[in-house]
Amino acid sequence: MKRKMLMRFPGGLAKALTFSYDDGVEQDERLVSILNKYGMKGTFNLNSGCYAEPGRVWEPGRIHRPLSGDRVYALFRDGVHEVAVHSLTHPYLDELPAAVAAHEVLTDRVNLERQFGRLVRGMAYPIGTYSDETVEVVKSCGIAYARTTKETQDFKIPTDWLRLHPTCRHSHPQLMELAEKFVTTDPEGRKQAKLFFLWGHSYEFERDDNWQLIEDFTAYMAQYADKLWYATNIEIRDYVEDYRRMIASADGHLLHNPTARTLWVEYNGRVITIAPGETKNAEEFF
Numbered sequence: 678m679k680r681k682m683l684m685r686f687p688g689g690l691a692k693a694l695t696f697s698y699d700d701g702v703e704q705d706e707r708l709v710s711i712l713n714k715y716g717m718k719g720t721f722n723l724n725s726g727c728y729a730e731p732g733r734v735w736e737p738g739r740i741h742r743p744l745s746g747d748r749v750y751a752l753f754r755d756g757v758h759e760v761a762v763h764s765l766t767h768p769y770l771d772e773l774p775a776a777v778a779a780h781e782v783l784t785d786r787v788n789l790e791r792q793f794g795r796l797v798r799g800m801a802y803p804i805g806t807y808s809d810e811t812v813e814v815v816k817s818c819g820i821a822y823a824r825t826t827k828e829t830q831d832f833k834i835p836t837d838w839l840r841l842h843p844t845c846r847h848s849h850p851q852l853m854e855l856a857e858k859f860v861t862t863d864p865e866g867r868k869q870a871k872l873f874f875l876w877g878h879s880y881e882f883e884r885d886d887n888w889q890l891i892e893d894f895t896a897y898m899a900q901y902a903d904k905l906w907y908a909t910n911i912e913i914r915d916y917v918e919d920y921r922r923m924i925a926s927a928d929g930h931l932l933h934n935p936t937a938r939t940l941w942v943e944y945n946g947r948v949i950t951i952a953p954g955e956t957k958n959a960e961e962f963f
């Protein structure tokens with residue numbers, strides 16, 4: 678007999694959409710309102726050592742305007758979107774001695790965890806640069822995933838979370854073609870799970886005078902809301918890693934969920950759920 682087992686996201690969905698935006702700038706406030714309009718979720722990578730002083734008014738014409746700590750807090754305190762590490766002061770981490778790089782990562786993490794009173798385990802490499810040594814540093818700081826700037830232009834589920842390559846930047850010339858390919862390939866979600874991972878800086882929309890681009894992208898994706906799991910970067914990483922912890926009997930019939938969340942599996946064409954701690958005989962459903 679044929680044996681088909683595929684990971685499904687919560688709700689039995691086959692596709693997920695996530696956003697990753699860097700530097701904690703004023704334009705994040707507008708981007709958050711656009712995401713909130715559709716219930717989409719993103720991750721915002723913050724440099725806690727670069728916050729503006731409260732009440733700071735930047736000179737006219739300046740595009741890169743870091744938020745103050747109190748505005749960052751006001752924007753992300755509700756926990757809808759993820760806040761993640763982007764280093765304390767935005768250096769080339771791969772050019773720093775390991776201990777200094779560790780200080781950059783860990784201090785930002787400590788600052789954000791204290792500011793928000795929650796766990797902060799995600800990261801984006803500042804300027805996208807890293808070496809094997811940087812990856813070791815990041816790992817030792819307890820970072821669960823770290824995003825690069827290398828565009829894959831595909832929708833594969835990541836395996837190397839500390840070298841997490843996004844699908845594309847929003848300025849990618851084929852952004853909308855990639856979006857269309859994502860939703861129209863396997864429209865019923867019967868094949869392998871897919872992820873559209875978009876990254877950028879919200880100040881680019883102001884600099885390039887193209888807020889319409891992200892308005893169009895989100896409005897387009899929102900048409901497929903019932904087929905897409907909207908999640909933050911860490912929610913996707915944690916779900917996928919929990920799914921990968923599922924234990925199966927050698928014939929694939931018995932499935933045990935050792936994790937604290939419900940897992941969704943497509944088993945021979947039918948979506949089944951396995952509750953935390955549950956062992957299920959998937960063959961009972963046929």
Ligand SMILES: [Zn+2]
Pocket residue numbers: 699700763767803804
């Ligand atoms: Zn940055």
